[in-house]
């Protein structure tokens with residue numbers, strides 16, 4: 118029996134116990150029997166019968182037979198799944214609601230079922246409960262919930278300085294197992310890691326569009342896309358291996374989904390940029406006052422974003438430097454952010470930063486104005502919370518251009534290459550007069566004459582996928598696996 122079937126059976130038993138209990142009480146009262154009398158007739162203590170009548174204990178069939186005899190009725194009558202009266206149906210529904218997890222989460226004392234409680238009152242409570250449940254279910258699959266989960270996760274990363282020793286250890290053990298001696302992880306070494314974990318690699322043209330890779334655990338296969346130009350072929354493979362090694366169950370909510378994604382990305386990053394050799398490089402760069410994300414990128418042959426991410430993992434733990442990381446779409450909206458250096462990200466009233474527009478004067482926006490996209494961009498920014506130095510780089514992706522920035526407080530800039538830049542801007546954000554209020558003269562001139570047509574952000578309308586949190590198309594995945602599985 119699978120978990121779903123088991124849960125349904127449990128549910129039915131609870132329902133039966135409640136309905137059965139009501140029916141027993143109803144018949145007992147109709148027969149003019151006291152609790153004590155009926156209890157004596159079935160050889161039980163009155164308190165035990167009371168528990169049964171309240172639907173708090175499931176009955177064995179032999180007990181149902183005994184009760185039917187004592188109440189001078191048929192077993193079928195007792196087992197009738199319909200509530201004996203409308204009132205009983207309402208009371209059963211209220212009991213069920215009050216015993217459920219949603220009610221428990223509210224921290225309210227259950228309402229005792231007294232005769233003085235009118236049917237209308239119960240109906241209203243049930244309607245409110247139903248609406249709460251509906252809103253709860255709806256919210257659990259919305260961008261709102263995703264943002265809340267993201268905010269929580271970012272706070273945890275901040276507490277841990279974005280350093281996860283258990284994942285570093287896992288990466289080290291895996292690399293040791295395949296004899297990796299430090300430095301960049303070659304494509305061949307990645308494939309050996311897959312073999313070590315019991316997988317063969319299969320490059321295909323028809324990978325389901327909603328996936329980056331598909332792992333067939335039955336046949337020990339990992340399916341990957343035929344290499345597309347501009348993407349790191351190791352990255353999808355290492356993500357798949359990381360997910361396998363971490364062995365987490367399918368996420369049930371956004372919190373889990375995001376946590377798994379962070380852990381999977383972290384482990385994949387720790388495999389491509391192993392801690393020991395990366396720290397060696399960073400520490401000697403710090404000593405020479407030549408820290409740079411580009412050097413980390415080049416030494417390990419990874420993308421700028423992976424290098425920037427990895428830098429935030431190691432900078433505070435191993436170099437004692439608090440940092441921030443921010444990935445910003447060319448529209449100015451934040452797509453990812455992390456900080457433990459007190460930089461103030463724009464946030465909505467609930468603390469979510471994803472989708473918030475970054476100050477026009479920050480390095481993350483200014484880098485888009487620069488013609489030269491090959492040289493690293495550096496900038497000092499005087500912010501209300503202090504002066505920061507940031508380095509930014511632009512990367513093009515299928516969903517547009519993004520800037521990836523790493524920054525640090527003025528006090529720590531002495532360790533970084535690029536500190537000699539003369540670019541220095543002032544940001545007053547979140548004060549709206551900084552960059553969010555149009556110039557008065559321009560506003561006067563254009564307020565009635567401007568008719569911009571908004572580009573609808575498709576992700577705004579797409580909301581969240583139905584069915585699974587991950588948006589993976591199960592139909593396509595199962596059909597794909599079936600089509601590619603080896604014979605027999």
Ligand SMILES: [Zn+2]
Pocket residue numbers: 475476477478544545546551552553
């Ligand atoms: Zn601003």
